Amino acid sequence: MAEPLIELRGISKAFGNTRVLDGVDLTIHRGEAIAIIGPSGTGKSTILRIIAGLLAPDDGEIYIQGKRREGLAEDGSDPIGIGMVFQQAALFDSLTVYENVGFSLVQHSRLPAHQIRQLVDRKLEMVGLPGIGDRLPAELSGGMRKRVSFARAIMDNPESPDDNPEVLLYDEPTAGLDPIASTVIEDLVRQIRNDTGGCSTYVMVTHQDSTIRRTADRVVFLYRGQVQWQGGIHEIDTTDHAAVRQFFSGSVQGPIQVVG
Numbered sequence: 443m444a445e446p447l448i449e450l451r452g453i454s455k456a457f458g459n460t461r462v463l464d465g466v467d468l469t470i471h472r473g474e475a476i477a478i479i480g481p482s483g484t485g486k487s488t489i490l491r492i493i494a495g496l497l498a499p500d501d502g503e504i505y506i507q508g509k510r511r512e513g514l515a516e517d518g519s520d521p522i523g524i525g526m527v528f529q530q531a532a533l534f535d536s537l538t539v540y541e542n543v544g545f546s547l548v549q550h551s552r553l554p555a556h557q558i559r560q561l562v563d564r565k566l567e568m569v570g571l572p573g574i575g576d577r578l579p580a581e582l583s584g585g586m587r588k589r590v591s592f593a594r595a596i597m598d599n600p601e602s603p604d605d606n607p608e609v610l611l612y613d614e615p616t617a618g619l620d621p622i623a624s625t626v627i628e629d630l631v632r633q634i635r636n637d638t639g640g641c642s643t644y645v646m647v648t649h650q651d652s653t654i655r656r657t658a659d660r661v662v663f664l665y666r667g668q669v670q671w672q673g674g675i676h677e678i679d680t681t682d683h684a685a686v687r688q689f690f691s692g693s694v695q696g697p698i699q700v701v702g
């Protein structure tokens with residue numbers, strides 16, 4: 443079998459006295475579409491931030507394309523680029539769409555402004571929003587803001603192709619959207635995977651049934667700090683794992699304790 447693109451071994455992380463992750467093992471292969479699911483507060487976003495290299499685990503090892511990561515992604519040692527789409531689109535309110543999407547190129551490249559604009563235009567077209575570069579985030583709908591944040595995540599820098607995102611991490615990309623806007627985003631996630639060529643792998647945290655079923659190949663169920671179950675998307679309706687069944691039926695009866 444091919445070498446995993448990303449591998450987490452025994453990852454643990456505590457905040458204060460609360461151990462959120464307690465020995466998580468997770469293997470991600472190139473081309474996989476993975477949904478991480480589980481009750482709120484189980485550490486799904488924390489895992490994404492650890493994979494993205496924005497947060498360091500307390501314990502455990504992370505291998506990116508077989509190379510052990512030391513420190514954080516900003517240290518620049520990862521052999522592949524990993525892009526992240528945040529739950530709130532996390533755009534700068536006072537910057538235009540052009541400035542938001544092209545932000546890292548303005549900061550980290552020596553490309554002339556007109557070339558950055560062209561690159562941004564191409565990404566805006568890819569997310570179905572041509573011609574909105576001069577608008578401010580406040581002038582966009584929630585779904586459009588999410589799409590702009592996708593465009594920013596898939597921006598590549600022609601000066602340093604090694605940093606171009608090969609893996610995308612999505613933190614609840616359809617949270618707070620109506621069902622139709624959610625479908626648009628789900629289609630876009632699939633399309634980005636096919637169109638960009640490079641970004642063929644993604645890991646997504648989501649609660650939304652439609653998003654899990656329409657965008658993932660494999661589902662990873664996280665609970666009590668560990669991966670409790672994983673399986674193909676078709677197995678979620680046939681598994682006899684009690685917690686997974688409870689999660690998908692939304693029942694208050696079962697091994698998952700209802701908090702509050």
Ligand code: ADP
Binds near residue numbers: 462483489
């Ligand atoms: P999920 O995505 O599964 O809802 P999170 O990863 O966001 O869960 O959070 C897991 C737990 O860790 C929560 O109890 C949350 O309050 C806590 N937590 C997450 N990030 C921090 C942080 N930076 N500082 C303190 N506590 C945090």
